[in-house]
Amino acid sequence: MSVLEGKELRIVGFLCNWCSYGGADTAGVGRFTQPTDLRIVRVPCSGRINPLFVMKALIGGADGVLVSGCHPRDCHYAEGNYYARRRLEVLKGLLPVLGIDPRRFEYTWVSASEGQRWQHVVSSFTAQIHALGPAARFTEAPEPARLGA
Amino acid sequence: MSIQDELKSAITAALPDVSCVVGWGAGPEPLRAAPLFIRGEADLEGFSAGFLSVNNPALYLPSLKGSKVGVVVKGCDARSVGQLAAETLIKREEVHVIGYPCRGVIDVDKVAAKLAGACETGEVAALREDGDDVLLNTPKGEVRLAKKDITADKCGRCAFPNAGNADVFVGERCAPVVTEDGYADIADFEARGLDELKAFWEQEMSRCIRCYACRNACPLCVCRDQCVAMSREPHWLSQGDGVRDKLFFQIIHAVHLSGRCTGCGECERACPLGIPVLKLKRALSRRVEKLFGYKAGGGDTPPLLTFLVEEPTIKERDWK
Numbered sequence: 053m054s055v056l057e058g059k060e061l062r063i064v065g066f067l068c069n070w071c072s073y074g075g076a077d078t079a080g081v082g083r084f085t086q087p088t089d090l091r092i093v094r095v096p097c098s099g100r101i102n103p104l105f106v107m108k109a110l111i112g113g114a115d116g117v118l119v120s121g122c123h124p125r126d127c128h129y130a131e132g133n134y135y136a137r138r139r140l141e142v143l144k145g146l147l148p149v150l151g152i153d154p155r156r157f158e159y160t161w162v163s164a165s166e167g168q169r170w171q172h173v174v175s176s177f178t179a180q181i182h183a184l185g186p187a188a189r190f191t192e193a194p195e196p197a198r199l200g201a
Numbered sequence: 202m203s204i205q206d207e208l209k210s211a212i213t214a215a216l217p218d219v220s221c222v223v224g225w226g227a228g229p230e231p232l233r234a235a236p237l238f239i240r241g242e243a244d245l246e247g248f249s250a251g252f253l254s255v256n257n258p259a260l261y262l263p264s265l266k267g268s269k270v271g272v273v274v275k276g277c278d279a280r281s282v283g284q285l286a287a288e289t290l291i292k293r294e295e296v297h298v299i300g301y302p303c304r305g306v307i308d309v310d311k312v313a314a315k316l317a318g319a320c321e322t323g324e325v326a327a328l329r330e331d332g333d334d335v336l337l338n339t340p341k342g343e344v345r346l347a348k349k350d351i352t353a354d355k356c357g358r359c360a361f362p363n364a365g366n367a368d369v370f371v372g373e374r375c376a377p378v379v380t381e382d383g384y385a386d387i388a389d390f391e392a393r394g395l396d397e398l399k400a401f402w403e404q405e406m407s408r409c410i411r412c413y414a415c416r417n418a419c420p421l422c423v424c425r426d427q428c429v430a431m432s433r434e435p436h437w438l439s440q441g442d443g444v445r446d447k448l449f450f451q452i453i454h455a456v457h458l459s460g461r462c463t464g465c466g467e468c469e470r471a472c473p474l475g476i477p478v479l480k481l482k483r484a485l486s487r488r489v490e491k492l493f494g495y496k497a498g499g500g501d502t503p504p505l506l507t508f509l510v511e512e513p514t515i516k517e518r519d520w521k
Contacts (some may be wrong), residue, residue: 103459104429104437107452111445124510124517134508138492141515142459142505145488146452148391149481151399160518173520188396192443194403 071122074164099132222271279364280498300364305356418471
């Protein structure tokens with residue numbers, strides 16, 4: 053059992069290669085302290101992020117999912133983040149109906165130079181997830197409902 | 202001339218120009234009609250449209266792309282045709298749409314609930330319509346049921362009973378049941394709270410048998426053999442029968458239909474276990490309608506296939 057058991061939660065971050073991953077790197081190079089709950093998955097562009105990535109993480113047991121890409125107008129591929137913005141915004145409508153707290157999923161924009169901002173985003177999102185606590189996992193086989201109940 | 206005769210003559214008129222006309226004919230039992238492919242006037246014999254015309258004939262259009270076909274549609278089916286055309290999954294000029302005013306269709310599950318204890322729906326020997334009622338011949342005698350009690354839920358929130366995009370429309374256009382779908386059912390559902398909803402889906406999905414009838418009945422699920430649910434690389438779903446895999450399949454279906462689902466309800470109707478899978482799609486439709494003012498099926502570009510540099514309805518995520 054990890055020594056961090058109970059102290060750390062599982063947060064999955066999907067970061068675009070060109071801005072947010074660079075921003076996270078800048079924060080590291082600048083030695084800004086940040087929580088270590090986030091596991092980063094680097095993707096070419098926020099437009100690469102299939103909403104199912106987010107859902108798979110949440111159903112698979114992640115306590116939170118953070119998506120970050122280039123600021124609007126700054127996408128390396130010109131328009132990937134515009135499509136991502138619409139998809140992710142729509143996806144937020146699916147979480148409450150499934151019984152997943154919509155605050156467990158957020159998306160934002162961080163550029164490669166914004167190390168400070170990255171620190172702020174990670175810290176506040178991690179604090180938000182810690183406030184919510186560990187996510188209850190979907191059980192694989194619930195107790196069968198009583199017949200006629 | 203009755204609507205049936207008018208429809209038949211509209212189909213007859215269309216037949217020379219099309220390879221077939223998709224409509225409804227007699228099904229496996231008196232309560233159920235089945236899709237009918239009319240290739241000649243001889244096939245017209247079994248045709249009938251009305252209270253039993255449950256299936257969405259738009260389902261077959263993508264696979265018939267490339268030849269001119271006719272299709273008889275209810276209002277909701279016409280929305281599916283419009284959406285398929287908007288996404289160029291069919292060519293609108295290849296489809297001859299014959300519309301008629303729809304006043305709702307049967308929900309056999311509701312009939313089963315009404316007959317519970319007396320007999321099974323399969324034992325009903327005949328069904329006869331009598332104004333606002335239907336008369337069922339059951340082994341226990343004749344049963345009279347009010348149509349409004351056994352009409353599908355989706356018909357209670359129908360804003361498009363008349364095929365708006367029909368090439369030929371027969372009969373008198375009827376007034377919509379509601380002018381605006383308020384998604385009150387989804388709001389009520391959500392009000393049950395996160396914990397209860399999670400338990401609800403665990404319980405419901407534990408009954409799922411992964412038959413994929415919901416997908417196969419969906420007119421907008423066009424990937425067929427390329428469905429990501431079957432893909433091994435990436436391996437989105439295991440072969441297991443756990444709740445998470447089964448729920449994730451429903452999430453795939455809902456996400457892939459976001460901004461596309463016209464709410465025809467075929468997924469839920471086709472489910473042999475009566476799992477309310479349409480709710481997930483309607484939650485996303487409500488979101489899309491709120492954000493982009495978009496109702497699927499009208500023929501405009503789907504909102505997720507386009508963007509605005511400045512989104513007036515999306516709050517910029519500047520993070521405090």
